[in-house]
Amino acid sequence: MEFLELLINALIAGILLGGFFAALSIGLSICFGLLDAVNIAHPTIIVGAAFCTFLLNDLLGIDPIVAGLILTPVFFLFGMGIYSLYYQFFERQSAEALRGLAFFFGLLFIAEVVMIMIFGVDHRLVSAPYIGESFTAVVTGMTFSVPYRLLAAFVIAGLMTLGISYYLSSSYFGRATSAVHQDMMALSLMGADPVMIKRIAFALGLATCGLAGALMIIVIPIEPAVGRFFIGNVFAIVVLGGLGSIPGTLVGALILGIAESLVSTFFGPSWAPAVSFGILLGVLAFKPTGLFGTGDTR
């Protein structure tokens, strides 16, 4: 009975965590999966958004979710800027793709150091009515409890990721983005401007960081280096779901969330970081295209 109680609690927490992971990785899924821009700075940019949320909440008393919505267009513009740089120096010269990686790695490092210089290495939190309390239910003698903070993050993350997923699968722009992914040359022959489409799609990917950052600081206390611990998670999710597949990313996020929650519950939370890496290596070894991927991996 006690085991069942633990298991069900872990599963519920895992699904909620999976929703949060989906919010963290959907932007990367767009940049890496659809546009081939391997933005390893993605989690660190999310931490940057989390610190912006912290400032808005701490100084102006704005609710973190509202703060996240305010930050979204800001990060959209930021994404446009980053992509312009990336295009100018790497894609246009068709430089080795790996130099682009080094560029994003440098960006990650700079962002982290700047955050340490401004905020120090202390853990920061936000305050909102739904943070700190838990929803508790007793069913047939078993106690189930769900922290409201995870629930709030799950709902917002679900709305955001399903919205983007629907938009990319049904709108003109979404189809254009898939077209860029499939054959850039053909698209430019059709008279569309692939660079413009890529710039907007990349910016959309970074815009998700605004809201994802707000969710991050709602779910966990943050410090500048925390982004590193999510690198394994987000890449494991995107690769597991399959490059180029947004629904795949959502499924991957749920799988990883549940797996991490089970491992934390039964083996201790200090083992959780090993889960994503195990999944990542497993997928690369046995099915590098992921669950729903279509792209080639060579």
Next chain:
Amino acid sequence: MLQRYRFEIGCVVALLACFLITQVELNRFYYFAGFAILQYVLISTAWNILGGYGGYINFGTAGFLGLGTYVAIAMIQWYGAGIIEQIIVAGALAGLLGLGIGYITLRLKGVYFAIATLAIAIVLETFVNNWDYVGGAAGVSILPPRTPELLGITIVDRKGGGIFYNNKEWLFFLMGALAIASVWIARTIEFGKLGRGLNAIKDNEEAAECMGVPTLKLKLIATVISGALMGVAGAVFPSYLTFVDPPTAFNLEFAVNSLAMPMIGGTFTWIGPVVGSILLGTVQQVAIVTISSEINLLIIGLLLVIFVTIAPHGIVGWFMKKNK
């Protein structure tokens, strides 16, 4: 004759210089700074064997280095192993780690290898945090032997009976020898079959494969050598620092430096990482003392981005162009 063996003579001269420096009693800080710079020569040379020649980026330097460090610690805890044994075993295991990760990811696009290595440091740190035998998250203190011996010769003796007066000087010399050896290995690879194969892979892997270059085999060999040398660099760490905790051993700084130093020096030839690490290493040692370690890290990050975007061939690249 002299022309032909210029490089080998240079190596011997550099080794002698390292030895002489240990014999004049300098301020302790210079040995400390020198050790750090020599360690970076070793690390960035190791990184460049795969990253510079083959074009496969390894973000996991901190993981390989940390593995070497903790293998050495485990061996000291286990039976008080000597430093040479630590270096050999740490190098072998780090090489094996490279083989394992490489075997899984090097058959795929280069980004997969990069991503997998990115996560290594975090995962290994997780294991060490959970492993109390080597100190766990709290860290561990290492007591270096008072009078270490090698092949029956006393190496260090404070009273003057050995070759070196104290342990720091001996380890400084050892690191110098390892760094020089790594540069020699890198240069041998560069002008040999392996280096030419790797260069072909970097330029166009598909074409190389079609021309009969055994691409996977060459990439794996390069990853093993590169990883093993990083493990070697890590193995000397616990004896030198005498206190190690996971955040020190798995510091992201190593990953950034091992990438930035070859990129700034120039990745296409053995001298690039050497120039980059001596230059950037010295700047860092000065910056840490005079300004602050955060600004020092910021400088590395900015230099990395600037060089990657504007001067992809590094400092050595400028001079080579002028000569042409």
